[in-house]
Amino acid sequence: MLRFTVRRLLQAVPTLFVLSILVFAWLRLLPGGPATALLGDKATPERVAAMNAVMGLDDPIVVQYFRFLGRILTGDFGNSLITGDPVMEEVSWAFPATLELSVAAMFLAVLFGIPMGYIAARFRGRFLDNATVVTTLVGVAVPVFFLGFLLKYVFTQEMSLLPPSGRQDVLIDSTRVTGIATLDGLLTGEFDATWDAMLHLILPAVALASIPFAVIVRITRASVLDVQGEDFVRTADSKGLTTQVVRKRHVLRNALLPVSTTIGLQTGLLMSGAVLTEKVFAWGGLGTLLEQAIQQRDYPRLQGLILLFAVVFVLVNLLVDISYAIIDPRVRVR
Amino acid sequence: MALLDVRDLGVVFKRKGTRPFTAVDGVSFSVEPGQTVGLVGESGSGKSVTSLALMGLLPKRGAEISGSVTFEDTELLTLSDKQLRDRRGRDLGMVFQDPLSSLNPVITIGLQITEVLERHRGMSRKEARVEAAELLDRVGLPDPQRRLDEYPHQHSGGMRQRVLIAIALACRPKLLIADEPTTALDVTIQAQILSLLSDLVSETDTALIMITHDLGIVAGLCDNVNVMYGGRIVERAARHDLFERSRHPYTHGLLQSIPRLNAPRGEPLTPIRGSVSDNIEWEQGCAFAPRCPNATDVCWSEPPELKADDGRMLRCHNPVALGDAVTEGAL
Ligand SMILES: Nc1ncnc2c1ncn2[C@@H]1O[C@H](COP(=O)(O)OP(=O)(O)O)[C@@H](O)[C@H]1O
Ligand SMILES: [Mg+2]
Numbered sequence: 001m002l003r004f005t006v007r008r009l010l011q012a013v014p015t016l017f018v019l020s021i022l023v024f025a026w027l028r029l030l031p032g033g034p035a036t037a038l039l040g041d042k043a044t045p046e047r048v049a050a051m052n053a054v055m056g057l058d059d060p061i062v063v064q065y066f067r068f069l070g071r072i073l074t075g076d077f078g079n080s081l082i083t084g085d086p087v088m089e090e091v092s093w094a095f096p097a098t099l100e101l102s103v104a105a106m107f108l109a110v111l112f113g114i115p116m117g118y119i120a121a122r123f124r125g126r127f128l129d130n131a132t133v134v135t136t137l138v139g140v141a142v143p144v145f146f147l148g149f150l151l152k153y154v155f156t157q158e159m160s161l162l163p164p165s166g167r168q169d170v171l172i173d174s175t176r177v178t179g180i181a182t183l184d185g186l187l188t189g190e191f192d193a194t195w196d197a198m199l200h201l202i203l204p205a206v207a208l209a210s211i212p213f214a215v216i217v218r219i220t221r222a223s224v225l226d227v228q229g230e231d232f233v234r235t236a237d238s239k240g241l242t243t244q245v246v247r248k249r250h251v252l253r254n255a256l257l258p259v260s261t262t263i264g265l266q267t268g269l270l271m272s273g274a275v276l277t278e279k280v281f282a283w284g285g286l287g288t289l290l291e292q293a294i295q296q297r298d299y300p301r302l303q304g305l306i307l308l309f310a311v312v313f314v315l316v317n318l319l320v321d322i323s324y325a326i327i328d329p330r331v332r333v334r
Numbered sequence: 335m336a337l338l339d340v341r342d343l344g345v346v347f348k349r350k351g352t353r354p355f356t357a358v359d360g361v362s363f364s365v366e367p368g369q370t371v372g373l374v375g376e377s378g379s380g381k382s383v384t385s386l387a388l389m390g391l392l393p394k395r396g397a398e399i400s401g402s403v404t405f406e407d408t409e410l411l412t413l414s415d416k417q418l419r420d421r422r423g424r425d426l427g428m429v430f431q432d433p434l435s436s437l438n439p440v441i442t443i444g445l446q447i448t449e450v451l452e453r454h455r456g457m458s459r460k461e462a463r464v465e466a467a468e469l470l471d472r473v474g475l476p477d478p479q480r481r482l483d484e485y486p487h488q489h490s491g492g493m494r495q496r497v498l499i500a501i502a503l504a505c506r507p508k509l510l511i512a513d514e515p516t517t518a519l520d521v522t523i524q525a526q527i528l529s530l531l532s533d534l535v536s537e538t539d540t541a542l543i544m545i546t547h548d549l550g551i552v553a554g555l556c557d558n559v560n561v562m563y564g565g566r567i568v569e570r571a572a573r574h575d576l577f578e579r580s581r582h583p584y585t586h587g588l589l590q591s592i593p594r595l596n597a598p599r600g601e602p603l604t605p606i607r608g609s610v611s612d613n614i615e616w617e618q619g620c621a622f623a624p625r626c627p628n629a630t631d632v633c634w635s636e637p638p639e640l641k642a643d644d645g646r647m648l649r650c651h652n653p654v655a656l657g658d659a660v661t662e663g664a665l
Pocket of ligand 1 (some may be wrong): 357
């Protein structure tokens with residue numbers, strides 16, 4: 001298992017290497033080159049030439065690439081054109097917010113998705129199953145921002161139960177440790193801050209969870225139905241094992257294999273949903289940074305964000321592979 | 335007294351939008367303690383469905399079971415699911431056709447054996463592991479201690495079938511049902527598995543229902559043979575009677591389609607013509623009539639009954655004349 005993990009980690013290195021080349025090439029392929037991109041279309045040729053010299057853009061491309069690689073490996077992504085702050089600083093400030101939202105959403109999606117998919121399969125063709133299938137159809141079809149506004153309307157405007165937006169009440173004075181608001185309160189003992197952060201987290205997390213939840217329900221249901229018909233489940237029944245053991249040890253464990261792959265894919269897709277959700281709930285995370293960067297063509301910041309998303313995606317898939325290997329011994333030997 | 339008594343067993347599959355399908359019809363036979371009984375017939379004749387019905391393993395919805403199955407004075411067909419689970423694996427064991435798909439791929443071989451020992455013999459995990467290693471040794475797996483922590487995919491089909499036999503016999507059941515246990519295996523392995531099975535059941539005095547489409551397997555193993563066709567038993571006889579003087583044209587045909595070593599060179603094998611899909615309904619006449627060399631008008635119009643005939647049971651209007659039978663020695 002350890003050897004498998006190490007091997008997978010090493011396999012991630014070339015992937016990230018190729019990614020860095022793509023991002024490097026992307027900036028160099030922009031019309032007019034990076035200098036024009038940074039200075040804007042109206043820059044005079046003299047200023048562009050000066051910029052090229054400063055940035056070393058006249059050097060051979062390979063030299064340029066390794067300089068670029070050296071910089072990103074030391075965490076230097078340049079400065080944002082909008083704020084002038086280092087991109088690394090901006091991103092590390094906003095990343096915990098998005099991480100918190102995504103993890104909470106995925107947690108909800110898995111926590112409710114797997115049991116519901118399982119129950120639907122057990123009651124196949126009956127009311128509970130049909131109701132679940134309809135619910136998940138709606139879950140996939142309703143756009144995230146629409147669901148976000150709907151939730152906000154019901155739970156804040158009509159029922160006044162939950163805060164409408166933001167990550168924390170302005171009146172709460174809390175200490176930043178990790179930047180993950182719910183966690184920081186626990187770490188510093190400011191439990192009221194954690195409570196407040198959780199209240200803020202509920203609605204955006206639910207909105208963001210809707211699609212992965214629906215997908216997980218459907219995959220779990222299909223997978224359980226599939227496994228139930230397998231020969232080894234009949235063997236388990238022929239041994240007189242209790243229904244609980246047959247279900248847990250023989251059906252569910254095998255049924256979770258395709259589900260874990262789905263969870264990985266959905267986590268990757270979650271980021272695009274996070275951008276929309278963050279906008280609806282004024283959740284100052286990476287979504288906000290990304291939106292500004294695209295609108296104002298802030299290339300250094302975009303480059304930093306793309307690399308970050310790519311690294312997260314690779315890491316998530318690594319985790320999925322490892323969890324797959326934990327469940328399925330056949331994967332370990334490969 | 336019989337260990338297992340099957341009376342008038344019927345299984346009808348009903349699904350919405352399709353015609354009800356009678357897979358097993360009026361099947362009766364019994365098994366004495368320690369006896370080996372064969373259930374023979376072409377694929378699709380209802381052998382597996384019969385065995386699954388005995389074990390209570392047919393799908394709960396869509397399969398209508400009738401008749402009676404008595405196992406040591408207990409009627410199995412009316413037991414609750416929980417009561418059945420208490421007996422399955424303990425009193426009745428089963429080995430299935432395809433060893434590659436019949437073991438759980440994601441848990442160890444050890445756990446797949448110990449779980450049944452813990453369930454029925456009240457052993458702790460530790461005791462069960464010791465016993466499991468002994469069981470693997472008995473079914474002829476080398477280095478059993480190490481096998482316990484291995485997974486099914488690390489083993490060949492023959493080895494996996496040995497594991498499945500170990501599981502089925504783990505709680506020393508009184509009856510073992512083996513449903514084509516060698517069909518999916520290489521010929522050389524088939525013989526090994528068969529001799530293992532017959533050794534084990536005779537050592538432990540376990541009764542065995544051997545299900546197969548291969549009369550050759552029955553010849554070496556069974557005391558009593560039931561031949562099934564189209565969901566019904568068409569002939570039942572003691573092994574020697576069946577091989578020396580088969581009376582049903584279907585059984586006769588099966589025997590003639592087995593290659594014989596001492597047959598004159600160039601003599602063609604005579605397979606039964608047609609296939610199961612040519613059957614007519616048993617309600618109309620004899621299901622085998624369209625393929626039967628002896629068929630006359632009565633076979634197409636009147637369903638034959640299963641009747642005692644010369645020390646055997648036979649369901650046929652025009653049985654094979656005694657002189658025509660193939661002799662066992664010729665096999
Ligand atoms: N679950 C099921 N639903 C409907 N028909 C079935 C089912 N299982 C078996 N059958 C049908 O019952 C007949 C007998 O099948 P089976 O007992 O498996 O034959 P075999 O003698 O080869 O073991 C076949 O025609 C098969 O198609
Ligand atoms: Mg079969």
